[in-house]
Amino acid sequence: MHTDIGAIAAEFARPQLNPELDTCLIHDQAGGLAARAWVDRRSAVDVHPRDRGRGLGSALLAWAEARAREAGSARIVQTVADGDTDAVALLRSRGFEPMVTEWLLEFRMPEEPAVPEPPTGITVRAFRPGDEHEAHQLIEDAFDEWQQRRKSYREWARHTVERPAFAPAMSALAFADGQLVGAAISLDHPDTDEGYIEQVAVRPDHRNRGIARLLLHTVFHAFHQRGRRACTLGTHSETGALDLYLRVGMTVRHSSTVFRKDL
Structure with a gap:
C-alpha cells in the first residue's frame, strides 16, 4: 500500500488526536527525520530503515504506551508487517498479543480485464461530484458490522474523497432502482504502475x-484504461471479505498483524 501526503494529513486530523501531545518525532544529527510516532486509541511507530537497530522503535513504543495511559486509553494497538520479525519480537516482549490479520491483495492486469454483465436491475457508473454524502452513509452502514466506531463525514472524507490521490473516474457506484447499493472508492498514485481501492462496500x-465482483472488475478495467497494470486493496480478518477477493482473482502480496495491549 502506498503512503501519500493525503494519508499522512488524514492521520493527523483524527478527531481525538492532539498533535502537540499525541505525536513524537525523532531527528538525526543532520536534522533529518529518523523516526515518528502517533497515538490515538491506535498507534503508529515508524523508524527510517537507515536508523533501525538503534533502539528508536523501542523508545517510541514506550512513549506511545505512556501517552495512551496518560490519555486514559484502555488499550493500545499497533500494526506490524509479518515479515518484520524484529518488530514482532519487540511487541511480544512488551506484552502485545495478536488481534487481527491484515492483507494487502493485488490483481495483476497484463491484459485488459473483462467486466461481467450486471445483475438484473443493477447499473454501475463512475463517481460524480455530489455522491460524497450518500457514499459515506452506505459505506459506514456496511462497515458497522465490524468497525468499532462510525466515522463522521468529515473524518471519512479526509481519508477518501478529499485526498489528492482520490480517483473519481476509477471509483464505481452501483444502483438499484435509483438507490445506491454498492461503492468502490479508489486512489491513483501517478508515480506507480498500479491503482489502489481504498474501500469496497455493498x-x-x-x-x-x-455486485462486489462487478464493482471490482469495473475498477480494474478503469485503471487498466489509464495504463495501470495492477490494482491493490487492503482487508483484514474481521471483515470476512478475503474469500471474495481471492475468488475474483486477487492474490495476497503480503500480510500484517494488528497487535493489542491492554493498559
Whole structure:
C-alpha cells in the first residue's frame, strides 16, 4: 500500500488526536527525520530503515504506551508487517498479543480485464461530484458490522474523497432502482504502475448478487484504461471479505498483524 501526503494529513486530523501531545518525532544529527510516532486509541511507530537497530522503535513504543495511559486509553494497538520479525519480537516482549490479520491483495492486469454483465436491475457508473454524502452513509452502514466506531463525514472524507490521490473516474457506484447499493472508492498514485481501492462496500440486503465482483472488475478495467497494470486493496480478518477477493482473482502480496495491549 502506498503512503501519500493525503494519508499522512488524514492521520493527523483524527478527531481525538492532539498533535502537540499525541505525536513524537525523532531527528538525526543532520536534522533529518529518523523516526515518528502517533497515538490515538491506535498507534503508529515508524523508524527510517537507515536508523533501525538503534533502539528508536523501542523508545517510541514506550512513549506511545505512556501517552495512551496518560490519555486514559484502555488499550493500545499497533500494526506490524509479518515479515518484520524484529518488530514482532519487540511487541511480544512488551506484552502485545495478536488481534487481527491484515492483507494487502493485488490483481495483476497484463491484459485488459473483462467486466461481467450486471445483475438484473443493477447499473454501475463512475463517481460524480455530489455522491460524497450518500457514499459515506452506505459505506459506514456496511462497515458497522465490524468497525468499532462510525466515522463522521468529515473524518471519512479526509481519508477518501478529499485526498489528492482520490480517483473519481476509477471509483464505481452501483444502483438499484435509483438507490445506491454498492461503492468502490479508489486512489491513483501517478508515480506507480498500479491503482489502489481504498474501500469496497455493498448494502447488506443486496449482497450475494455479484455486485462486489462487478464493482471490482469495473475498477480494474478503469485503471487498466489509464495504463495501470495492477490494482491493490487492503482487508483484514474481521471483515470476512478475503474469500471474495481471492475468488475474483486477487492474490495476497503480503500480510500484517494488528497487535493489542491492554493498559
